[in-house]
Amino acid sequence: MLAKTVVIGCGSSLRGDDAVGLLAVEILRKKALPANVQLVVAGLPGLGLLDLLAGYDTALLIDAVLSGGPAGEVMEIDLAELESSATRLVSAHDLAVPEVLALGYLLKGEEMPQKLLIIGISVEQGSLLPGQPPSAEGLAGAELAAKLIAKKLDV
């Protein structure tokens, strides 16, 4: 894979399993990655996500998802599926990933990656409380997601 690629982990490091996307990026950091791949621990970037994506050909976004599936399950989510799941905007001060991506492709399509894949790590609502450490299932999910991404990056 020679295209300019960015791997972005999203989530809050202070809310238990919400951190699994960040943890997956940290696991990838320990691997020897090709020079065309950048890793970003984005936290909760809000609109800043558009700046992080700008100029890349391919983007892999890793985030915790409430899918209803078993905790730790890793899934590949297409942008089209994500758009349909966008919920009502609650706070513009805290735009969520689906809204920011929808806004980005609507307004700045030329700057956005042509390929964008979301790697979702399934978590449970109860594991997202402030101050909690990540659960064993969440950590296993982060490992699994990192492996999946490494495979996609031919590492």
Place this chain on the structure above:
Amino acid sequence: MESGRIKVDYLSRLEGEAALDVTIQNGQITDLQLNVFEPPRFFQSFLVGRKYYELPEITARICGICPVSYQMTALSAIERAFAVQVSEQTRKLRKLYALSQFIQSHALHIYMLAAPDFLGYESVISMASAYPEEVKRALRLKRLGNDLTALIGGREVHPVTPQIGGFSDLPSGKSLQAIAKRLTAAMEEAMDTARLIGQLAVPALAWDLTYVALSDPQEYAVNGGRLVSNKGLNIDPADYRDYLQERHISHANALHSAMENGSSFLVGPLARVNLNFAQLSSRAKEAAALTGVSFPSNNPFHSVAARAVELVHSIEEALQIIEELDEPRRENGGYIVRAGCGAAITEAPRGILSHSYCFNEQGVVLAADIVAPTSRNVHNIEEGLRLFIPQHLELPEEDLRLKCEMFIRNYDPCFSCSVHFLKLKVHSKC
């Protein structure tokens, strides 16, 4: 709606959580409560026992949107307690730093929160298809504000360079010149923002409103000046606790703020533009004319126009400061930690932010008092709704509910910071 109950269980496009519950009987409001259920965070309590130099870092975490204001206010209060005088260069850099936050916060509010309301869209996402250029403009203006914050503060969120007496690192003249070019280019976009506001229809509201802001005859007050109102208040900001009273109310985790006579008051962009119109930059005065609003205005719906005026002012004054700063130079500063108390107020984008601390001789915090701008406004929002709702009872319930939400969003409340805030319920009694 002659009689009924308006309930908004979760007010959207606000920062933090709150609800509105209004009961109307025979055209009269019999009960109105703005319930701020965002949980309290006890910052004032856990600051006690911390060292003075931790305050700017910790209090910046109260808000991810205006950490700059928390840092500036904490630093000013500490410097007052330790009798630290800052240099003219530091004063100018701090003003530039504060203006960067006005640019990013106002661009976000005008385009992402207010514009969808006034243009009839549920959110900026649904507005973006019809108004792509406007939303792109908002993203550019916000990026500019964020980049200016990062240039001075070291990073966009929870910046790191501000310290007692000055900054730990300074932007180079070259980097300031580079951002000045972008500010110059953004000026017309800010003027276009004022033109857009001029096309929006806002509801009328007659109100004998009290408004409070910092004021300085020499400049558009943000980090200094006296605390004044349109009703005769004129005090040293450090004395705020003697004049602005706070009380607990049972239905909200935000305190209610009132003047000595018990009346509520408004803080924020409209208060500032009303009280300090003379100190606005020349392009900002032009922008005011473009919005079609005649300042001073007693209609909180004109807050969005005041934000557009301040957006223009912030860009123009930022350019002026950069020219004056030229090449910032390292300064040797020192201070003596001493026992005593210090208080300060700065203008955050949403209004006055007050910090007050007392220290022992080791600089350990003995007492802390922090009042966020939204805490100042919550009482005023309730009073305003009591006037606003009876003037719009002819509206169907859903429209009235939306109007109430719009009314509240005009204040750009940040209930996360105010707790110590929204859902709307309107009860009908026939």
